[in-house]
Amino acid sequence: MTVDDLAAGHGLSSEQKWPHRIEDWEMLLSLGLGYVAERDGEVIGTAMAWLYGLDAATLGMVIVSPAAQGMGLGRRLMEAVMADLGDRTILLNATDEGAPLYRKLGFEGIGPVFQHQGAAFSVPVAELIPDERVRPLGAKDMPSLHGLARRATGMNRDAMLDALVPGAQGVVLTRSNEPVGFALFRRFGRGYVVGPTIAPDVGGAKALISHWLGSNSGTFCRLDIPEESGLGGWLDELGLPCVGRVMRMVRGSLPQTDPAVQVFSLTTQALG
Secondary structure (H helix, E strand, O other): OOHHHHHHHHHHHHHOOOOOOHHHHHHHHHHOEEEEEEEOOEEEEEEEEEEEOOOEEEEEEEEEOHHHOOOOHHHHHHHHHHHHHOOOEEEEEEOOOOHHHHHHOOOEEEEEEEEEEEEOOOOOOOOOOOOEEEEEOOHHHHHHHHHHHHHHHOOOOHHHHHHHHHHOEEEEEEEOOEEEEEEEEEEEOOEEEEEEEEEOOHHHHHHHHHHHHHHOOOOEEEEEEEHHHOOHHHHHHHOOOEEEEEEEEEEOOOOOOOOOOEEEEOOOOOOO
16 A cells, blocks of 8 residues: 555545545554555555554554455455564454454454544533642653553554654643553544543543543544443443444454553554
């Protein structure tokens, strides 16, 4: 995949009713690699991956045009990408339609991710615990973001964060002046995405997310949350109902994470 393929890729995702803008495709390709399937010079399928250090990667944007399905293109695209990933652990988020192929390729389900979106018009002020604060992200916070993301995901996501932060707004959760979590707010799809959100507990996650939803009242926002986040009912009440579900899948050993810090919303479904 090259930049010349992005318009065609955007056309395929639009055909699937996915919300990605051409700018979102540009960002994804700038961070990773991809392959396209062509027929008579026309792009009819895509697959992409993003490397996180030497041991892990995520895979996504696997799309085959409805007019070309049933030809084994999805499998061929997956195999091309996976060949570039070597022995890395691979994670992806699968639609119901894609899951059977991924299982045949050695992926196993590890739990659902729920897509919540909408416009919150009234967000209560977060109840902070003593010595807890939500403050703007500063340039000196990047080492803390790198460390928190590594602990929460078990993967080296430094390069991704370094690329995303300049085009995003960010806040940091501190306790006794020490950074313990953060959340980014970025343009994506139909509006904005709150993610990644990383925090030590659900109270901290709500404080971070409330900042963005409360300061952007009436703005269309999206969050993709793992089932274990415990945020689903709360987001429903705020006016961001669940509109979709995908299954997290892994091929290889799951990265080792620190239970003291957790991912509460994803960067995107593709990037994890």
